[in-house]
Amino acid sequence: MNKAExxxxxxxxxxxxxxxxxxxxxxxxxxxxxxxxxxxxxxxxHPSMIKKVRHSLTHFTKNEDEKFYQVTEMLEALVERNADGITFDRLPSERLLISCRFHSLLLISMLRSQGIPVRCRVGFASYLSENHRKYIDHWICEVWDDTEKRWIRVDPDLELIDIQGDEFLMAGDAWLMARDKEINPQLFGVKKSWGMHYIRNNLCYDLNAILGNELRYWDYPPLCQKEMDELDWEELQLLDEIALYLQDPDENHDQLQALFLEHDFLHFKG
Structure with a gap:
């Protein structure tokens, strides 16, 4: 498809x-x-902030990610907790305790309702780690700036607009850098899970997100259910190809779509 499409x-x-x-x-x-x-x-x-606001919480005090899949479910829960809408500062007890994927989906939904092109991207944020030493699993948005004619990276969770440089590495960039031994894959992940498997998983999530399948982070496509040493040469080459195409997902959108349709193991079967 062309740029306008x-x-x-x-x-x-x-x-x-x-x-x-x-x-x-x-x-x-x-x-x-x-x-x-x-x-x-x-x-x-964000669930990482629960400890700081726990004194203000009542009925809902734990991570609620598993309760929601779609924006409709999130909005329904917000209305149930306070029916006055979503244009005011809610009490902490009236908010949803959900992670970065859901923050991004809500911004996407809002912007698309205004006719603004926007998409979810999956990768790793150095600004979430102490002294920017590691790259933490993170989901953000790319929003089309029609004045500058470019995509800008926006993190609705941290309220960051136009993230620059390697503060956020797309999963495809991380994959290629790790495969070329330009960076240690053990720097990528979250909590107790680090390494090449995490980069691979986020690469598959980013592919899905570009194509409009904003999976939850525990919705593993079959390829992501394998141990890294179980991947054969052809599977690794396919992941390399996806990562290369994701260097320019606008130019390569049709190729990414074709690869996705060709390989069932890139699809989550829930």
Whole structure:
């Protein structure tokens, strides 16, 4: 597809980002990225922050990621906790305790409701680690800036706009760097899970996200259910090819789609 068709593609809701019957909640949203990101933080709390706000929580005190898959489910829960909408600063007890994927999906849903091209990207953020020494698993958004004619990286969880350089490494970049021994794969992951398998998993998630399948981070495609030493040469070459195409997902969108359709083991079968 050409550039105009591609941008139009990224204004369309996916099953995961469609607000459904709760689309009315978006009618009075602000239009600026800083304002939208701030508003999202008035609705959501990342589970890593629970300890800091636990004294303000009541019924919901643990990570709620497993309760939700789609934006419709998130909006339904927000309305159940306070029906006054999503354009105000909720009490902590009225917010959802969910991670970066869900922050990104909500921003995508909001922006697409305004006709703005946006997509989810999966990779690793150095700004989440102490002294930027490691790259932490993270999901962000790419938003099309029609003035500058480029994608800008936006982290709604940290309220960061136009992330630069290697502060956020796309999964494809991390894969190629690790395969070429330019960087230690043990620097990539989260908590007690680090290494090449984590980069591979995020590479498959990023491929899916580019194609409109914003999987949850425990929705492993069959290829990601293998140990790394169980991957054969052809599978490794395929992952290399995906990572190379993801260097320019606009130019290579059709090739990425073709590879995805050709190989069932890249699909999550829930």
């Amino acid at each position: 591609l941008l139009q593609y990224y204004t369309k809701f996916t099953p995961y980002t469609d607000p459904g019957e709760y689309g009315y909640l978006f009618h009075e949203l602000p239009r600026g990225l800083p304002e939208l990101c701030h508003l999202i933080k008035c609705q959501l709390i």
